[in-house]
Amino acid sequence: MTRTPENRDAFSVLDRPNSYIGKTVPRPNLDRLMQGRGQYVSDIELPRMAHVVFLRSPYAHAKITGIDAAAAKRMPGVIAVVTGQEIAPVITPWVGVLSHLKGLKSAPQSAIAVDRVCWQGEAVAAIIATSRAAAEDAAEHISVAYEELDAVTDMQTALDPTTSVIHPALGDNLAFERNHDAGTVDAAFAASDEVVEAEFIFGRHTGVTLEPRSVVADWNSAEGRLTIYQGTQAPHMVQNIAALHLGLQESQVRVVCKDVGGSFGIKVHIYADEMATYALSKLLRRPVKFVADRVESFNTDIHARDHRCKGKIGVKCDGTITAFEIDDLTGIGPYSMYPRTSAIEANQVVNLVGGPYATKNYRARARVVFQNKNVMCQYRAVGHPIACSVTEGLVDLAAMKIGMDPVEIRRRNLIADDAYPCASPSGLRFEQLSHHAALAKLIKMMDYDALRAEQTTLRARNIHRGIGIASFIEVTNPSAAFYGVGGAKISSQDGVAVRLDAQGAVVCQTSITEQGQGSESLTAQIVGSVLGVSMDRVRVILGDTDNTPYGGGTWASRGAGIGGEAALQATKVLRKNILDVAAAILQSSSGELDIVNNNVVNVSDSAPRIELSELARIVYFRPDTLPPGIQAELMATRHFVPREYPFAFTNGVQASWLEVDTDTGFVKLLKHWVVEDCGTIINPQLVDEQIRGGVVQGLGAALFEKCIYDERGQLTNANLADYLVPMSGEMPDIDVGHVVSPTLESELGAKGAGEAGTAGAAAAVTNAVNDALSPFGTIITEIPLTPQIILTALGRI
Amino acid sequence: MKASAFAYARATSVVNALELLAVYGDKAKVLSGGQSLMPAMNLRLISPEFIVDIGELAELRGIFVKGDVITVRALTRHVDVLRSPEIATHAPLLRDATSHVAHPAIRNRGTLGGSLAHADPASELPACMVALGATVIVCGPQGERRVPAQEFFTGIYETALSPQELLVAVELPVARKDSAHFFHEFARRHGDYAMVGLAAQSTIVGGQFTDLRLGFFAVGDRPLLAGAAGKLVNVAVTPEVLAKASVILGEELDPQEDQQATPAMRRHLAQVLLQRCVSTLLSRPDLQGLPAR
């Protein structure tokens, strides 16, 4: 379904001749990256640069009773060994709470643990040396005396009165609780023909970025300025936080973020070891580099998910869903992360459950508890996979109970495509979604009926294949409602500056960032299209707080929708300014002129009038030839933030087709389909890559990825041999289709697409496994779906 | 994740390598393809003081067929095994197994000798050696020793090699005309070490096994040549016969628990493999899909 916007003119800016919008064009940064000329933090070498290695706690919870670093300090190459106590005067602790998450509490966290460690992997000392190897050698010679304390590891017992309280000052281990009650849930259940319940279990997993977290901090005491080179998604946020805790003005901190090797939400937070690195540079008055190794990445990069969610659904025999109810529990480690907090995922679960469906009856409780495990926080598709798996799992269970086809029950309950604008029972406002159009397209793409027939035929031969469907909604383009209203200095607006240089090329500075998803490309596409210049003339600069407008960066699927609109608006102004000058030069009027293919042309007959390079030459070098009173302004800046809707919701639906080997418990993914609606598509290939990459991360959660802790809080698979990331050999072909409902909040009409794939993939797979296993009368609601879990459910072992 | 400092020498000959090993004893480690040794050093699981790099020794390279014996020298890389026409013809089990070892980047460097000396109980190649009845050729200060594969693997990462010795080659019998092999492993991702795997070599005459060697891996502390095979040789294999062999297999296995699988699961998967192996080798689909136990 494609909506025609009421104001057709509004889109003409995109439908110009030679527009790059909606076209697959190669990313401008591709050659640079392919030829190994990217610049990652690890590539940065500065004079006098030292390397820091953190000695990390082997215990999940322990008192530090003494640190003896004398021997380490004598080791060759060692510059300093710094403890939590010693670094404390340089950097203040922080508390990861936000005021709009009512009741959220957390304890002060320090850059380096001071007298107590709260998870295995927390830093207890920093060793600064001339090389990483020398620092690692020295780390082995530090002796730390620990007194082990009770570790709170099981979230199910974290709130028991007999369980010790991790931060006694907080009174208990409950970080946050949210209750929501909409409609008439009890009456709805009472009036249902069937009520089905299940408990859904989600493994803790993490983002596994190809490039680990890395920082070079360079305190220049002569300038009184700290330059931070960091692979981050949000440079201005880092600037704000570093300044705040180092006692500096923001103007004293510059954050430079060149190439970033993947982030997925892992690199949008402030980590203690990064804060310590900033502080160490200030303390030691020299550049300090920290590059996490893989083991410490597993132990300190935020983990995500780790939920147990009880769910309940009511349904009538005609398929009408009457109500949803959930009770979610999640464990977040010992501290709420800073500054976005660790309550957001549970909060999102409450927001999103039941979101695609029409029922107004919804009750939810979410509790977030502290544990002595690594910190947990926002990772790609925050809360969505939980909410989607619970919702879609319940919908399938309801369908099974009343003997209805899973597609049919969705048809009968998804919000109608003409019902918008409307709101979900949790209060989310939807501008325009397209659940039915998306489902119809999906059914066609996968040839649903043929697959069902194939499934039946194969079953007779003891081959067990399953189909799983999962509809979802996705939060994108967040306004200040996400963080700003809670007091976080995380900008929800973004800015773009574009200028025509002296040879008619365009320099574009944007506050959104690039981590591989194509921000640079989509910005250049928009600028090139709106201005009428070829993309090779557009150079995009991002990731530098000294050299870009102020803005939020890239997270929550906001780069294209918010940063892209700012680029569009800035370029419109530049275009107008160029045409005004052109009109003066050509003794024409700007209305009669346009810019096409780097030339100012006549609107009437498209005849070229003046090349932009010539125009730029006149403006910059011969302004004396311009008519009096004309001051050319060949640079324009615009900012954008959505104001009408707190979030631009998108929607979509996924399907999985797979085979379960009931003798071995192995699942073979045969095919995966996604239809999603992100509004205007700027670059179809980039969008499809985002969807596919997101699906793969969702499939990882469904089948492979899990941080396995023992009961003492030890992470037992902190390496890439034992922690299984999804690899290409096991991935199915992923077909992606689109429905386009542009948001009318912006001229661009783009919503986000970065998290849709992750949102629904695990739900589709779980539903497909249960569909395959339906002849065996077993239902599995735990991911990852390991062979061990499947064989156990089948009673084979 | 940086190795601690070590001294390094590139051996110029087998004799030179043995001299170096004799001097440094168990403080030294042989470096072959480095695909197991270097990760362990970078994780500081081991910190050898001295590395003897045998990578340049041309005398340890090559695959040769002489009579009914194929000799595969220690530095033969996994990729060389995969590409070798001699292996494809005379030891196809080894080729099939090697395609399950890790990924191309690792197979380009990792060596057969390194894999066998490393003796990971979940590795494919030791099990192949046992199934094929290979002889491991070892050189030490006292000269050459020939060790049957079954005696070579003595435990988790443990072999009959002493720190002064070098594994120089393996000898495999050339596959007979009436032979058939089977290789399969259960791994959650292609290229991972197996949860359970089976390398089997057999001869079949008139629809019956006249010989069957079942090399299971990842089911104990070393590759296991299953005695259960004895129940399947020189008999007409019926579902009952197979079930009996399966029970015996279950009894002779002593699998370990790890994050992937409990001992019960490993035993079960081994039994599934046995069934699939027998049914495949004998082309008897009727033996598939029976209860594994």
Ligand SMILES: Cc1cc2nc3c(=O)[nH]c(=O)nc-3n(C[C@H](O)[C@H](O)[C@H](O)COP(=O)(O)OP(=O)(O)OC[C@H]3O[C@@H](n4cnc5c(N)ncnc54)[C@H](O)[C@@H]3O)c2cc1C
């Ligand atoms: C990501 C990854 C996945 C892998 N997956 C698998 C897999 O699925 N299956 C599998 O079997 N292997 C796997 N491996 C290991 C790989 O096959 C290695 O090549 C092999 O285990 C060791 O061979 P190497 O030549 O690299 O030996 P090295 O790493 O150089 O040496 C290994 C050990 O053997 C000793 N050694 C080596 N050569 C000799 C010799 N000639 N004489 C005496 N001692 C010697 C060394 O001192 C060392 O202790 C994997 C490796 C990686 C990194």
